[in-house]
Amino acid sequence: MPHKVDENWGFASLTVHGSGGIDPLTGAVSPPIYQSSTFAFKNAQHGEDLFKGEAAGYIYSRLGNPTIAGLEKEMAFLEKGEAGLAFGSGMSASFNICISLCSAGENFVSSNTIYGGTHALHKKVMPRLGIEPREVDATDLNNIEKAIDDKTKYIFIETPANPNLSLVDIEVCAEIAHRHDILLVVDNTFATPYLQQPLTLGADIVMHSATKYIGGHGDCVAGLAVSTKEFINHCRKMSLNDTGGVLSPFNAWLLLRGLKTLTVRMDRHCENGMRVAQFLAFHPKVEWVSYPGLRYHPEHELAKKQMRKFGGMIAFGIKGGREESKRFLDNLNLCTLAVSLGDCDTLISHPSSTTHSSYTDEELAEANIAPNLIRISVGIEDCSDIMDDLNQALRKI
Ligand SMILES: Cc1ncc(COP(=O)(O)O)c(C=O)c1O
Structure with a gap:
């Protein structure tokens, strides 16, 4: 019944x-x-x-x-x-x-x-x-x-x-x-x-x-x-x-x-997302991090108001230019270099050369999509493995 x-x-x-x-x-x-x-x-x-x-x-x-x-x-x-x-x-x-x-x-x-x-x-x-x-x-x-x-x-x-x-x-x-x-x-x-x-x-x-x-x-x-x-x-x-x-x-x-399984997956994405965002925020090779759960995110208060938790998506910029970003992405092992997001697997991409290549350079600047922006969809793996992978690839820059 x-x-x-x-x-x-x-x-x-x-x-x-x-x-x-x-x-x-x-x-x-x-x-x-x-x-x-x-x-x-x-x-x-x-x-x-x-x-x-x-x-x-x-x-x-x-x-x-x-x-x-x-x-x-x-x-x-x-x-x-x-x-x-x-x-x-x-x-x-x-x-x-x-x-x-x-x-x-x-x-x-x-x-x-x-x-x-x-x-x-x-x-x-x-x-x-x-x-x-x-x-x-x-x-x-x-x-x-x-x-x-x-x-x-x-x-x-x-x-x-x-x-x-x-x-x-x-x-x-x-x-x-x-x-x-x-x-x-x-x-x-x-x-x-x-x-x-x-x-x-x-x-x-x-x-x-x-x-x-x-x-x-x-x-x-x-x-x-x-x-x-x-x-x-x-x-x-x-x-x-x-x-x-x-x-x-x-x-x-x-x-x-x-x-x-939406709720259990999202809880894990959010938990891993917060830990990875904090890890990136203190990394010497990282220039900036955008994650609604970080206190210095410009809309952190709004995130607290309209969202239950802060999600599994993070944008961040690596110090240096396109070459450094490419070297970082090419050295990842656990994180999969692919478009799409929200999968169990951690997915990572460089939007301005892929998902957002329909934007002109002027439009990218107006939309605040930095040339060094890397987008990561933090998966549900063991968070220490995600951070270890990011760390070893960042160290190779
Ligand atoms: C926020 C958002 N809306 C819409 C779409 C388009 O969805 P689909 O790829 O399922 O056609 C995407 C795809 O990445 C997206 O990220």
Whole structure:
């Protein structure tokens, strides 16, 4: 029998047991994978009724699938929203949210410190559809407010931001958005709903590259959004169903499995993240460290206000130039030199030459993405092994 979920349970219990858990049909504790592209109609009238929306049920997996629906329900539950929507990637989530909210001739205001792929979507794709992106330095929210006009449809922020770990005050940003009668969209990839719940702080739509901490094992690419039933239905029907960037049932199952261990993984990422940040902050070969948990991080007080813990992502700069950074990266053994983040494995990268190479040098400077910035996604290995590896590679500079 499905057990009764108590919303007052701690987050770990909620992620393990989910919003309803066990499959009512069979009692399966792990949800079934409905690996089917299509679903048989009972008769011709049933098919017509399903298409008209006059009967409930599944038609075709681009339009909906029970395993994917299970994941959407869990994410909505954990993000404290009314409904969720799964996508084939985080980029598909960003794109579909944008075209659900904006038409040609309209604009949106975005932080300029965001994932490089999202920046490319804003700068290269949306203008071709007649939608104008207005990227500004969002660490000063006056810049956001000044960029809004009567054609602005939403504000987009990432907090903590990829790759420099700057933060934006979600509550204040939501107040600005609502004062102008527009929506606030928050990319919550770095924090996850365990560390930060943007909808409870006033945001209207929360999205994820679920490829990262939600999956947690580096084995699938996926995106998720959570919002009101009204927006999710609109985004599904007016955009995702027809543009088609959907998730596969198997990847939905991997994400449901990932969610079960989200809390324990995040606790370990946070614990290791704090220790590695402190280690780097005192290292003679390191010029600077950006980690929201360090007392001197410019938004440390804000981090304490809007996040439960400080996460597993760190940005830091090595003394010297590009050559020193390359030598450091090439000498690592345990830390894997790769893009992506949020995996069990520690991943390390040089954003301005990889994930953020869509930025011009001028844009990098405006977004405070230093040429020597190295981004580390601290994994769940033994922390002493991570620090030993960083130390031996730093000593080779
Ligand atoms: C913060 C953030 N948002 C969105 C994306 C895009 O997600 P995906 O790679 O799943 O398409 C990424 C990818 O790295 C990201 O880091």
